[in-house]
Amino acid sequence: MSSVSGTGTVSSAGVGSGLDVESIVTKLVAIESQPITTLKTAESKLQTQLSEWGKVKSALSDLNDAAQKLTLPSTWSATTATSSDTTAVNVSTDSKAVAGSYSISVTALAAAQTLASAPQTAATATLGAGTLHIQVGAWNSDQSTFTAKSGTAAVDVTISATDTLNDIRDKINAASPNVKASVVTDTSGSRLVLRGTTGATNGFTVGVDDGDGNNTDAAGLSALAYDPSSSVASMTQTQAAANSAATINGLPVSGTTNTLTAIDGLTIQLSKLTSAVDVNVKQDTDAVSKSINTFVTAYNALQSLLATDVKYDAGTKTAGPLQGDNTAVSLQNQIRAVMGGSSSASSVYTRMSDIGLAIQTDGTVKVDSTKLTSALGSNPTEVKKMFMTYSSNGASTSDGFAQRFRVYSDNLLGVNGAVTTRTSGIQKSITNSDKRQQQLQDQVDAYEKRIRAQYTALDTAMAKLNTQSSYVSQMITAWNKS
Structure with a gap:
């Protein structure tokens, strides 16, 4: 507990004087600190405003992005294709596609040459040692002539005497990029099946260097030999290599696969033979409508945010974080003026409301989907001009x-x-x-230090006086007794 020594030294503020020094100092410091408190309160409001402006910047950036997309030619050139028979012909489009109608007939589908060996007792059966030589190329109509594909060389696959059908399959698949093997087991036994890639130029031969010395007798590894041009056909061809064939508006086209790209911007997938399929390519108005709606959503988000920020609620007597901020109020009015203005960019649609984008009483925009769909369907070019036209001479009245x-x-x-x-x-x-x-704060800290020193000095002085007073009282009492 604090006390006063016999020499009058104060060990705790206030003990010597009897004053509540700590309370006095605390209150004096609080009064001195009031300007700091006022600044902190004002700064808290500034931080709230800064945060709110960050939200406005983000919303404005979203609006910029949405508007930017509507100024891109790719947004307005997006197309979609429909087919009268998607089970036979399916069509997709890219940015190069243009509107048009096509009649497509499919006379042949691309196929891959497929060979099957004679059945073996099981997939674990062995055929013997030797080397397979797989060469890709094209057959003539009766397979009497084979022409190796330009730029390709035969793939050699070494087979050991202990390799099973499964082992042979795995070695072929590891070595050959153009011919793949599988083992199929049916009621007759297990067969090695070889399949090339589609297209007439992707047929193949299988030559054999049989370890038993006979490369064509269908015994041992020569059971996998196939080259009709050399009168060797130990394996059975179940499907010949072939190109796809079709006519587009009467013009013949073909390909090594069932995917045709004969028309710029269109990918045509053939699935079955058919006499005629109608394909129509048109502007993807759904995609454009989605982009317009995204733009409206971004505009409404910004307009609603600003409306909340600058409003004053008389009922609750509360103000928005940017209430009274001239920049925010001006921004709110300006974006509404841009949306509600007119433009000569299109000769048909001069206001947003002309295509179904109407400003509401709260400043937001409501989209009339029926009206927008009608405008995009009947005159998409003018809607495009209304949004994306840019005047090179700086006349903003003609900008989209x-x-x-x-x-x-x-x-x-x-x-x-x-x-x-x-x-x-x-x-x-x-x-x-x-x-x-x-x-x-530095001034307050110095002030606190100064007044603490002053009260400490007061305590010390009062302690000495109290000690002296006590001593004099004791002496007087002693004199009176004597």
Whole structure:
């Protein structure tokens, strides 16, 4: 417990004087600190404003992205294809496709040459040692002539006497990129099946160097030999290599696979023979409509955010975080003015409401899907102009709406843009506030140290006086007794 020594030294503030020094100092420091408290309260509001402007920048960036997409030719050139018989002909499009109609007949499907060996007792059966030579190429119509494919060489596969059908399959698959093997077991036994890739130029021969010395007798490894041009056919051909064949609007086309790319921008997948399939390619208005709706969603998100930020609720007497912020109020009014303005970019549609994008009383936009679909279906070119036209001479009145929003948001978010400048200003105010608070805190700390020293001195003086008073009282009492 604090006390006063006989020499009058104070070991705890307030003991010598009897004053509540700690309480006095705390209250005095609190009064001195009030400017810091005021600055902290103001800075808290600034931090809230800075955070809210961050949300506005993000929403504005989303609007910029959505507007940017509507200024891209690829957005408006997207196409979709329909087929009258998707089980026979399926069609997909890419950015190069143009609108058009086609009649497609399929006269042949691409096929891969397939060979099957004679049945063996099991997949674990062995055939004997030797080497297989697999060569890819093309057969003539009766397989009397084989022409090796340009740029290819025979693939050699070494087989040992202990290799089973399964082992032979695995070795072929590891060595040959163009011919794949499998083992098929049916009621007759297990067969090695070889299959090439589709297309007439992807047929193949199988030559054999049989370890038993006879390469053509169908015994030992020569059971896998196949080269009709040399009168060797130990394996049975179950399917010949063939190209696909079709006519498109009467013009013959063919390919080594059942996927044709004879028309720029179209991928045609053939699945079965058919006399005629109608294919129609048109602008993908659903994709465009989705992009427009994404743009409207981004606009509404920004408009709603700003409306919440700048409003004042008289009922609850609460203000939005940016209430009274001129930049925010101006931004809210300007984007609404851009959306509700007119443009001469299209000779048919001059306002957003003309295609079903109507501004509501709260500033947001409501999409009339029926009206938008009708505009895209009846006059997609003019809708495109309405959004993406850009005037090279700087006449903004003839710019499309997406171009206007893109340029407008770019300017706002630029280095010297209003949004960037506003957020930079708030951040600077926060930085200055931090510096001022630190300066004031240093002053408060010095003030506290000074008054503590003063009260300590007071305590010491009072302690000495109290000690002297006690001593004098004791002496007087002693004198009176004597």
